[in-house]
Amino acid sequence: MAYDSAATRARLLDAAYGEFVERGLAGARVDRIAAAAQANKQAIYAYFGSKEGLFDAVLAARLSVLADEAPFDPDDLPGYAGSLFDALAATPGLIRLTQWSRLERADATPGEIESHQEKARAVREALKLPDDLAATDILEIVIAIATTWSNMPPGLKAARGVSASARQQVHRATVVAAAKAVCQAL
Amino acid sequence: MAYDSAATRARLLDAAYGEFVERGLAGARVDRIAAAAQANKQAIYAYFGSKEGLFDAVLAARLSVLADEAPFDPDDLPGYAGSLFDALAATPGLIRLTQWSRLERADATPGEIESHQEKARAVREALKLPDDLAATDILEIVIAIATTWSNMPPGLKAARGVSASARQQVHRATVVAAAKAVCQAL
């Protein structure tokens, strides 16, 4: 059997994603990650340097994927809210990973900050706002609206007599309507 | 010096709040909590049973305080959003504690679920909505809007030339306006 370091690295990233989504950085165990990836623990340190390095690599990779799945459109923030909702509904681990990162790392990554600033500038131009601060407020509120469902604990989502899929669609419609209302009002 | 178990318990809860806010359940250390409380580690197990029991006690106590500081008013959701914003701005640790809990515990506590259901029913009546699900959506979206600022990493909040206090007031006004827009539209 030939060695394949790219395959090992990819399996480690996938296994690490699962472990970090579930337990965060402090709660994750490198032994479990290695076992799930069917790789040796030492490979984690060879490829990523440390447990924290692995976490940062996973986060960067997954945020990049999310950006592809929910492309940003400053001229259609309600539409963006809807597609962001869809992307997060399709991969529920993503919001958890982001939340762990917010809690366990000191600040957003430079990539996240830069991406946010680009979006804020685009929103400012699209909505003819006075400054980047107002754009930041609207942008972050729209994102908060879009992620409300993903952030809700299961106990608050429970709904008798309605399928999960139908319930989710109703919420999606509310998200888009709320985002639209916010954009028109501000 | 007389023993005072009530005082020891209170100091442990305060010290634990600081430690859990900063590092969550898995990342917190009972030795650090005991040291910060100037109490013996064994007292934690005597009063709370376990590290997890301590976490749950801290969460219950702090959510109770928040409910007092931001009283719920179904007839004035924009006003509620504003006062929730104020309460969280005054004690930034609270949103972090809630986030750790969402990630590290399986579901919302029974108290949180019951409190949410009461609020949803009140919103349904106040806004003449067809069902509790629509009320849940509006309620959770309003709360998401109110907590946007507290959930933002420092790197996204940065604003040159504006004091933090002024920046926060501007955002607060946007929160209330957004909540109002959402309530009127849905």
Added chain:
DNA sequence: CCTTTCCAACCATCTAGTTGGTTTAAACGA
């Protein structure tokens, strides 16, 4: 033969929880 990739055991430290006491002050009986 050499480099890359991988392995299993190891290490030094950390950790939640336990234990066998000591200290404090109230209760009690002579």
Added chain:
DNA sequence: TCGTTTAAACCAACTAGATGGTTGGAAAGG
């Protein structure tokens, strides 16, 4: 009233693992 007993509160050391990271190799293939 005072000495002893008792219960509550507290202490420091301990235990039995767990853990991130390292090391001295072996395996694979160019």
